[in-house]
Amino acid sequence: MAEQLTDVDGVGESKAETLREAGYETVEDLKRASQDELAETENVGKALAARIKADVGGLEVEETEEEFVEEEEEEEGEVAEVVSAASLSDKTPELDDETRDALDKRAAQNNPSFKRQDHHKKKRVSADSWRKLRGNNSKRRKNIKGKGAEVGIGYGKPAEARGLHPSGFEEVLVHRPEDLDDVDADTQAVRIGGSVGGRKRERIEERALDEEVRVLNPTHVEGEE
Template sequence: MVRLPVEERIVELPEGVTASYEGGVLTVKGPRGELRRNLAHAGVEIKVSDGKVVVRREWAGKRERSMIGTVAAHVKNMALGVSRGFTYKLKIVSSHFPITVKVSDGKVYIENFIGERRPRTAKIVGDVKVKVEGEDVIVQGINLEDVSRQPPTSSRQPKSGRKTPGSSSTASTSTRKPWRDKQEMAKPKIPEAEKARRSLSKKIRQTKAGKPRFIRQESWRYKRVKPAWRKPRGIDSRMRRSKKGWPASPSTGYRTPKSIRSLHPSGFSEALVHRVEDLKGLNPQTHAVRIAGSVGKRKRVEIFREAESLGLKVLNPPKIVEAGKGEAG
């Protein structure tokens, strides 16, 4: 799969919610409280600015892209928790033996389960509130992980739909289902130009994935023959005659579609830049800058700075090191 120069997710914070990231710990504060999470092990770059949390990684592979999505989901759940909170409802179901559920001293007590004299208990874990209303057990809190795992597993807790030997009835709690507020978090609107670029990038990846790898004839048999493509020759060559079961040879049918033929895998149209003046007239939504290899260090940094100010993406950014008053690439 093609690796993009920068893979990132942006999470918009609701009104009244602030976030900070220091020492690998993300802190989110809101009207309902404060949540912290250690993300130092994630291997991604997290930035907080202007009411947004940006999770990014340069040249991310499959595992890194998955981690970016996971971290962004954690941030979104934390922001939703401190702004509106989470509520889970569990249904009390019984058959033949009516059961009673009570909450006391940080534990949930289930009495008269299939006629047992000793109540079954489940310890409440995390900073959550548990209350019983009729046939419903309501769990509320700001941490989604704490709320979703209530009541926690216990050796004395009944399992859903499981019968005890010798009994003819069961009592159980239904599968947990989250009850959130009707208003979901406002998702950031993606501009049409960005949607078009992402669509092109997806089409490029799919096109490349569908193409075979063209290799040289007999390269799999002899170590001295390199796999780099060479036209197969020989009157009896099965590869030249395109016989079934032999590696494919390049043909016009494998040509890249015209709409994406000259585009970068990220969906941008590459613009080769030799000097700062070449940046004029480039569109940040459709063009990406590639600094020419013959450009020196100082001018390379100047081009990069100017491209950043214009909002242009640089495909080969220089490594800038601050050393006193000077900069080196």
């Protein structure tokens, strides 16, 4: 049973704030309200009102399945457009000149791909599972030309840009809306964990939009790249 407004099906943080402004402070307030009253609330609509009443109990207005699906798809389309804005894809961090120059230098670097020695001799050995070279007779360890590049200090990235996203933001991994509490929107961007479900992802993106925090892996919206 839902205990908070954000626990109700279809209600994210922004919708919860809309409901609170309309006078629905608790889940009990939603139970006492009729579906028509909820539908007349600004930015709620019939589809979301039906979802709310179905979740908290007391679904009253009968609709054909086809009408309900059409309205729900329309409502979900509106939510998807709002969520897409949460990516704030054009937003850039506040960087000093030294960090910005370091990012430009890092982007201009064209380092080779470091492959594991003799990976082609055994199928079970991945080319990308690099290991430090230790063999006394290793020609690559001796830096003999044509035997492949070996990891060295000369290939290092600028220290000022190390660990930063190409946009310049510091990445913060989040799994729930509360993880945004300590995020600095001016210098940090969030990446939503791969194990986060769709409903919680929507709540995270809605809150990120409200707080103008950039989401590096927002929900894909058809028509966008």
